[in-house]
Amino acid sequence: MRVFDGYKFCLIASLIWGLVLFSESVAIAQSEQTPTSAIESRHISLRPYRIRIEIAYAPDTRLNSKSRRQLEQQLQQIIERSVGEKWTLSEAEQQQSDAAAVGIYENDWLPLASSEGLTRLQSEDILKRYPQQAFEKLFLMAIEPQGIGYLVTGREFDVLSQRLCPLEKQETFEKAFLADTIFNSIRDLFSSIITIENVNEELVTVSEQGSQYLAPDPTVSTLETGFYFQPFLRYLNRDREVKNIQFIPWTYLILEDINRKYATCSLASGLRGILSGSRRRVETFALHVRPKYSQTKLSLIPRGTSTQTYAGMRVQISLLNPQEVRQRQIEAKKQKEKKKAAKPIVQDYILSEYLTNRSGTVTLPTDPQHPLIWLYVRSGTALVANVPYIPGIAPEVTIQVPDDRIRLSVEGELAVLNGELIEAVASLSMEMSRIRNWAKNNEWKKVDEGIRKLEGGISPKQIYQDKLSVIRVSAIEAAQKQNNRAAQSRIASLCRDTEDRIDRFLDPSGIIDLKTEIQDLKQLQRQDARR
Numbered sequence: 137m138r139v140f141d142g143y144k145f146c147l148i149a150s151l152i153w154g155l156v157l158f159s160e161s162v163a164i165a166q167s168e169q170t171p172t173s174a175i176e177s178r179h180i181s182l183r184p185y186r187i188r189i190e191i192a193y194a195p196d197t198r199l200n201s202k203s204r205r206q207l208e209q210q211l212q213q214i215i216e217r218s219v220g221e222k223w224t225l226s227e228a229e230q231q232q233s234d235a236a237a238v239g240i241y242e243n244d245w246l247p248l249a250s251s252e253g254l255t256r257l258q259s260e261d262i263l264k265r266y267p268q269q270a271f272e273k274l275f276l277m278a279i280e281p282q283g284i285g286y287l288v289t290g291r292e293f294d295v296l297s298q299r300l301c302p303l304e305k306q307e308t309f310e311k312a313f314l315a316d317t318i319f320n321s322i323r324d325l326f327s328s329i330i331t332i333e334n335v336n337e338e339l340v341t342v343s344e345q346g347s348q349y350l351a352p353d354p355t356v357s358t359l360e361t362g363f364y365f366q367p368f369l370r371y372l373n374r375d376r377e378v379k380n381i382q383f384i385p386w387t388y389l390i391l392e393d394i395n396r397k398y399a400t401c402s403l404a405s406g407l408r409g410i411l412s413g414s415r416r417r418v419e420t421f422a423l424h425v426r427p428k429y430s431q432t433k434l435s436l437i438p439r440g441t442s443t444q445t446y447a448g449m450r451v452q453i454s455l456l457n458p459q460e461v462r463q464r465q466i467e468a469k470k471q472k473e474k475k476k477a478a479k480p481i482v483q484d485y486i487l488s489e490y491l492t493n494r495s496g497t498v499t500l501p502t503d504p505q506h507p508l509i510w511l512y513v514r515s516g517t518a519l520v521a522n523v524p525y526i527p528g529i530a531p532e533v534t535i536q537v538p539d540d541r542i543r544l545s546v547e548g549e550l551a552v553l554n555g556e557l558i559e560a561v562a563s564l565s566m567e568m569s570r571i572r573n574w575a576k577n578n579e580w581k582k583v584d585e586g587i588r589k590l591e592g593g594i595s596p597k598q599i600y601q602d603k604l605s606v607i608r609v610s611a612i613e614a615a616q617k618q619n620n621r622a623a624q625s626r627i628a629s630l631c632r633d634t635e636d637r638i639d640r641f642l643d644p645s646g647i648i649d650l651k652t653e654i655q656d657l658k659q660l661q662r663q664d665a666r667r
Contacts, residue, residue, distance in 0.1 A: 180331050181347040181397045184224045185357075187215075188271035189240045189322065192249035194280035203311070208240045210315035218319070218353040222346045227270070236266045243276065250280045251289040251303060259300045262293050269295050272329075272345075275322050285309035288317045292325040296421055297368050298381055301325060302428040323356050327424040330365055330389075333398065335411045340389055340401045342422065348396050359399065364508060364526060365389040365422035372417040384410055386523035386535075388508060389422050404457065404508060406523030427502045427528025434525075436496040436513065439536040446496035446537060449520075452512040453488045453500075458522050461485050486512075502528035515540040516547060518626050539618060543626050546611045550634050553603055557634075560596050561641045568650050575657050583654060590650075597642035604634055 191208065193199055199207070212225060225239050245265060246253045254276060262274065274293040279286055286308050292301045304325050308317040334341040344359055351357050367387055371380040386406035393400040403411065411420065436446040454461065464485060487509075490498040503509070507528075513521040513535070520537045567590060574582040608631040615623040 179343070179397075180345050181343050182349075184222050184346045184349055185273055185329075186227070186238045186271045187223045187225055187273050187275070188236070188238050189225075189275045189277065190243035191240070191318070192243035192246045192253070192276070192278045194249045194278070196281055197279055197286070198281065199279070199311070204242060207315055207318075208242075211318055212240055214315055214319045215322075218356050219351050220349065222349040222351050222357050236268055236270045238271045243278075246276070246278070249278050251278060251287065251305065254278055254289055254291050255303055257291065257300065259293065259298055262300065263298065272296065273326070275325060277318055277321065279314065279318075282307060283309075286311070286314060286317070288314070288321050290318075290321045290325055292322075292327060294327060294329070294423060296329055296370065297383070297423050299383075299423065301327065326357055328357065328359060328363075328365075329424075330399070330422045332367065332411060332420040332422065335403075338403045340403050340411065342389065342399050342401055343397060344399065347399075359391060359394055359424075361391050361394065363391040364425055365391070365401065366425045366529075367411065367420060367422040369415075370419040370421065372419065374417070376417075386525065387411075388425075388524055388526065390508070404524040406521075425526065425529045427504070427507055427526060429528045429531050430502055432500045432502070432525075432527040432530060433532045434498050434500050434511070435532065435534045436492055436537050437534050439538050444539055444541060445494065446492055446515075447494045449492045449496070449537075450514045451490045451492065451498050452486045452514065453490075454485045454510045454512060455487065455506055456485045457510055457524070500525070500527040511535070513537060516544060518543060520622075538620055538622050540623070542611055542614050542618075542620070542623050543630070546607060546627050546630055549607050550630055553600065553607065554634060554637065557600055557637060557641065560600070564590075564596065564642070571650065571654070575654050580658070587651060587654070595642075597638055600638045600642065601635070604631060604638065607631065 189211070191204075193204060215223060215225060227238055243249070246257070248256070257276070266274075272295050274295070275290055276293065277288065277290040279288055281287070288306045288308065290304050293299070294301075304321050306317050306321045306324075308314060329345045330342040331345075332340055332342055342365075346357075347359070365388065366383060367389060368381060368383040370378055371382070373379050384405075384407070387410055388404045389401035390404060391399060391401050405411075434451065436449060436451075438444045438446070456464070490500075492498050500509075507526050508524055509527065510522060510524050512519060515537075518540065520540055521535060523535065525533070567586065571583055571586040571590075574580075574586065608627065611627045612624055615621075615627060
């Protein structure tokens with residue numbers, strides 16, 4: 137009986153021990169799956185960047201296979217030592233044969249292993265090469281000999297935005313410093329990704345990917361106040377697959393405050409309400425941008441199907457947004473009314489002004505002290521566009537402006553009409569002055585004839601009001617055919633100003649006042665004659 141009890145006890149103990157071992161094996165298996173399943177479900181601030189680095193060696197680089205392996209090992213050690221857990225260069229689940237795996241590899245598919253080959257590369261080439269990506273950042277590096285040293289060039293491809301950044305070049309004269317030079321180039325190429333959590337008017341709450349992993353080297357992959365980000369939208373289908381990616385034009389986020397999980401940005405945009413509102417199956421991210429070129433060529437192109445060239449348009453540069461400019465103008469107007477001075481309001485917010493050439497282009501220089509500027513595009517006196525921009529983030533950029541030919545035509549016609557109005561007012565004043573002189577000289581027949589002539593003719597006010605109506609109606613109809621609401625508003629404003637001048641200077645009450653003045657003068661002369 138005791139033998140049977142001992143056998144039963146051993147059987148139960150073995151079953152319990154087996155369950156313990158099985159639970160541990162399940163836990164180990166689950167821990168090995170965290171890079172793909174658990175990490176993807178985390179908040180973006182807890183998801184490290186998955187990095188893939190490919191190094192292309194020129195044929196005459198003077199680096200054998202052993203030197204290349206050592207270089208890649210040194211580069212991985214530098215990244216682990218400087219960036220830490222914020223960048224992932226290896227995953228437990230990836231296979232060695234996975235062509236899109238994270239890590240450091242030798243590039244063997246670039247047609248030219250040089251800066252020229254990287255310059256010719258397009259985003260479509262990378263997407264065709266890697267239709268499915270296990271990485272989020274791809275750094276393509278090229279090493280080629282330059283004199284006694286080496287030239288290291290690189291470009292970053294961001295998977296979320298599918299954007300290929302401009303070329304980065306660095307030099308070194310020692311083979312021992314190649315790994316450090318490559319890392320410095322990657323550090324300069326790296327652009328952080330943030331996701332937009334909340335929008336409250338002009339304040340935006342964001343969160344950076346991997347922000348809760350602190351880098352050992354604070355100069356690497358660390359956000360700083362004053363950084364600029366350009367938002368973009370990722371449109372998904374029902375299967376959560378990306379069907380389109382769109383960068384939001386003329387819109388930037390400026391980093392104002394940072395903590396471990398969230399950050400606060402101010403919004404500068406030439407569009408209204410572009411980030412507010414909820415969108416189904418749309419992801420909103422932003423990519424860190426900074427000037428890479430010394431200047432940017434800005435081209436003004438017509439909106440719609442017009443072939444108009446915008447030569448001679450003014451492009452004004454300012455650091456103030458339209459709200460700040462409007463506030464300054466209001467304050468200047470108040471000061472002018474207090475002092476009652478006739479001096480015009482000075483546009484002291486304009487830093488510089490450019491005039492477009494025959495093809496409608498200007499060149500905007502990069503200013504490291506003030507990267508973000510506001511562009512005020514004016515056609516004559518009318519403001520046709522005002523948008524923020526960072527010169528240097530792209531070699532060329534275009535901005536669509538409305539067709540302004542109708543308004544310019546109205547301005548010309550009103551200028552002619554205002555000239556005729558001035559002549560009419562001057563002629564009327566001369567006639568009234570002549571009648572007064574006749575009255576003082578007792579030439580009453582001429583006085584009566586002059587007054588009858590003023591009263592009998594067509595009212596000058598009615599003449600110029602009819603001319604103005606013809607200009608206004610024809611221009612507004614032309615703007616309505618183009619569905620150009622901005623032109624309609626400007627035409628109405630211009631015509632309103634001219635109408636006020638007509639009412640002011642051609643008011644019929646002036647003739648009535650003259651007749652009253654003449655009657656008073658007649659009575660005075662009669663009284664003097666009786667005495």
